[in-house]
Amino acid sequence: MHEDARISRRTSLLKIGGLLAGAVAAGGWKAADSLSATDEESSSAGPAGVASGVVACVLAPEQTEGPYYLDDHKVRRNITQGKPGVSLSLRLTVVDVSTCKPIRSAAVDVWHCDAGGVYSGTSVQDTEDARFLRGIQRTDAKGVAVFRTIYPGWYSGRTVHIHVMVYLGGNVVHTGQLYFPDKLTDAVYRRLPYSRRPNRNTRNGADSIFRNGGSRSLLELRRSGTGYTGSITMGVQRS
Numbered sequence: 272m273h274e275d276a277r278i279s280r281r282t283s284l285l286k287i288g289g290l291l292a293g294a295v296a297a298g299g300w301k302a303a304d305s306l307s308a309t310d311e312e313s314s315s316a317g318p319a320g321v322a323s324g325v326v327a328c329v330l331a332p333e334q335t336e337g338p339y340y341l342d343d344h345k346v347r348r349n350i351t352q353g354k355p356g357v358s359l360s361l362r363l364t365v366v367d368v369s370t371c372k373p374i375r376s377a378a379v380d381v382w383h384c385d386a387g388g389v390y391s392g393t394s395v396q397d398t399e400d401a402r403f404l405r406g407i408q409r410t411d412a413k414g415v416a417v418f419r420t421i422y423p424g425w426y427s428g429r430t431v432h433i434h435v436m437v438y439l440g441g442n443v444v445h446t447g448q449l450y451f452p453d454k455l456t457d458a459v460y461r462r463l464p465y466s467r468r469p470n471r472n473t474r475n476g477a478d479s480i481f482r483n484g485g486s487r488s489l490l491e492l493r494r495s496g497t498g499y500t501g502s503i504t505m506g507v508q509r510s
């Protein structure tokens with residue numbers, strides 16, 4: 272299945288990302304290697320810690336590949352295309368991991384499944400020609416890319432996630448997945464249209480990809496109207 276292929280590739284990328292994180296930490300970048308496993312779960316570490324100024328920077332799992340060409344049709348802020356669900360604003364900040372300074376004009380590419388667990392653009396799910404819940408935005412001077420979407424649904428064997436890639440000058444500098452606190456997902460999934468489906472079968476702790484550094488890619492979520500705003504800072508390496 273199309274998505275499975277992506278997942279297995281991502282698993283290996285996350286592993287490489289972990290090695291990179293270790294290498295950078297050993298080179299004098301303090302935040303990651305001074306954290307215990309417990310610290311990584313707490314709000315003072317990781318992306319939330321960056322936002323609150325507790326830690327200086329975060330190295331998100333990443334991998335360089337390329338060249339890669341952007342699909343111009345996906346350049347848009349609102350990616351919902353009428354798909355029903357709880358509204359979600361994404362505020363994704365890209366910083367240079369060696370300086371912690373925001374990176375302007377990075378292209379951020381996101382995609383996720385709908386409330387029923389279906390992706391656009393896949394022949395397996397008969398959505399080859401559709402582009403719902405996929406989009407690209409450029410970061411502003413503060414390194415921020417904003418999207419309007421819906422809270423993702425779930426599909427079997429995976430916890431709730433959003434795929435993300437960051438491109439700089441045509442090269443992929445970050446490949447990863449963004450995650451949600453399980454308690455919040457529980458609350459969201461009690462609402463329509465999510466509540467029409469059975470309970471998801473995989474939570475964060477049981478997801479093999481999440482377990483490989485996913486706690487550093489948890490979105491920080493705040494209520495916003497009837498929905499939520501999800502924020503995260505992704506540290507990337509300019510090569």
Ligand code: FE
Nearest residue numbers: 274429432434
């Ligand atoms: Fe996926």
